Amino acid sequence: MPKRLLVLLTLSALLPAGPAAAEVRTFGLGGDEAALAARPQAEWVRHARSLEKRRDWAGLLAWGKDWARGDPDNALAWFVQGRALAEQGRFPEAIEAYRQNLRLAPGDVFALNNLGNAYRDNGDSRAAMLAYRAAAERAPDYVAAWHNLGLTFYLTKGEAGVARALDRLRATDPQLAAVWHALALEYAITRDERVARDAVRVLRGLSRAQRKRMFGILFDAG
Structure with missing residues (x-):
């Protein structure tokens, strides 16, 4: 990588x-x-x-x-x-x-x-993603962790894995899919701070259970 x-x-x-x-x-x-x-x-x-x-x-x-x-x-x-x-x-x-x-x-x-x-x-990509996840969970507006998590996820799972994860997130809660796509994928590619700020605002409105569900889907995605 x-x-x-x-x-x-x-x-x-x-x-x-x-x-x-x-x-x-x-x-x-x-x-x-x-x-x-x-x-x-x-x-x-x-x-x-x-x-x-x-x-x-x-x-x-x-x-x-x-x-x-x-x-x-x-x-x-x-x-x-x-x-x-x-x-x-x-x-x-x-x-x-x-x-x-x-x-x-x-x-x-x-x-x-x-x-x-x-x-x-x-x-050890999985251990890396778990560390980035822990950073993002502790500080949801720490976009460096989202950037690293998104790129590592993409480079580990490939386009097919990313697509499967997004499909599962959309089926569970469209807000989760929007946050993940913006913070971990779109921002990771564009580095556009406006994208990150908008996504963080949505993220802060999610419950702890929603965030846990999002990470559960992502880490189970094959």
Whole structure:
């Protein structure tokens, strides 16, 4: 699956920029756990962004590991590792890093989205779609998850599978078919924000039972 077709949440999109600052010194702490724990959050964040911008994935991974050593309960430290590991093609390790992120912050839809990407790139399309689904369920207006879910569904099931799912949705509830088509198919292709906004408005009007029924039909579609 072409990676460029799917949305990867970057640190630049997730982490606050903070005030302008001189380049962070990254060496000299060694194994000093106390020094790692004392390092301010803003410093960890700024340098993580800098390493990502330079595409220094080995450096970003080392930085994320040090961050987790100093603050193992910080979900962002694990997100950083997942980001670096995925870029290095180490998808099973990226999956575990994002899963640790989610153990610490179960509602983190950004980690769920990137977990889906790691599953997808590791060849597990169903696990990827389940992760995207969880992100979309937690944050219905998080269109990146819908985009990724729709494209993965299409590339996994093909046009025939998409048509069968839409037929079943229309037969059950035309609103469900309209939402799925707009958010996960039309928006995924056009990236037209108006399409996404209109679909999200309809989605918010659906009951939890309706949304559950929609996902049930989609995940049962052959």
